[in-house]
Amino acid sequence: MNAPTAATTVPALAAVGLHKRYVLGDEVVHALRGVDLTVQPGEFVAVMGPSGSGKSTLLHLLGLLDAPDEGTIALAGEATEGLDDDALTDVRRQRLGFVFQAFELVPNLTARENVVLPAEIADEAAAAAERLTMLADALGITDRLDHRPGQLSGGQRQRVAIARALINDPVLVLADEPTGNLDSHTGREVLDLLRSGVDRHGWTVVVVTHDVQAALTADRIVFLRDGAIAGEARTDAADVRAQLDGFLAG
Template sequence: MIDVRGLTKVIDTGTHRVDILKGIDFSVPKGQFVAIMGSSGSGKSTLLGLVAGLDSASSGEIWLDGEEITKLPEDKLAVLRGRKIGFVFQSYQLIPTLTAEENVLLPYELVGGNGDGPARAKQLLDEVGLSDRRDHYPVQLSGGEQQRVALARAFMVRPAILLADEPTGNLDSANGRHVLDLLLSLNAQQGTTLVLVTHDQQLASHAARIITLQDGRVIEDWMKREDVMK
């Protein structure tokens, strides 16, 4: 499903050069839940961004569902994201001028959705427990509520892959727990491949596989026994 080969990311500002990723290789089969761990600055968010096609790699290849994406132009990447990838950010990243429901519907409208979009948006908001907050704007919602809207939005177009960057990082433990439960249950329901970036050991323990990064390299790729057996 996801195949990363020899991936590097270098930022050259002209005055100095930062090697963020120094050759990453891994593949994630369909439906797997992978946690990417590492300390701050280890390159995990950059890796996630590259997998989502949000940034361009310095070298290496990324294959999503049999398609190499590092050479794709910006707009093709956008279309690919719209169809295949759901994204959950640490700081929610909702569009402030749209209501909760409109935010959830947005990916569906961006891909020129035809069908049950509004009904599905309502259903997803129900599932994240915000059916009474549909018409609220992001500023009128708490952090936990905003992240639940972001979850509903991420699942809106039934993506094959869900990428989550520290989804509970900005939340208190109760809210963080609630969001995680929702994420896991939606993921189980939809059978999505889930890649989650976190430095929270507790959160990572729910994953079937944990890839640990340090200084831009994979230093550990651990898999739960039952998954290894699979």
């Protein structure tokens, strides 16, 4: 038997040929025009691009919140086409974690209750107790678990939201501008925590960000323009900043 190689690893995410059109009256917005994206387990990918380039649309499709008009999405080698709404909901709950700009915590639940909520919904409460301890430690919120969201800072709220996204041990975590409501210092801390979760616990993360510094925390930056991938840079490349300047300049 050969040892597994990168080439034989099943990707956490394989999206191929994604198209999405929005119809608004007489106008059709072709928001995605054939996007391919493969993410390996344990990889951290940042998506950048100008406003309206299709970043949120892409994350919605990858999150199975909306269906592509064309193209396919597989999670950990499992196709998602043709699943009915109930099956899609199950895949979302069991395989995906979401982090939003606005945190979206339940205000009258404690941090602990917010984090374990997806596990309770998935009937995995027992398994969640152990993961809660690990996640709270990894995210530095152990001493905040009995606070309600209103008693937490923005950065702490977002860390609770990240713990919630990870409680069911998802194949993929999707984050759309998770630092958009945070000051730059706190935003940087949140990205650093995602980075260390990827390094220490093998999380797999796709994050949309406008912040170059934040994007440089990832392994790879994918740049969208007009609904298509305009370029890609590895953050360990010596000329990554020059490559990014080129993308940003258009």
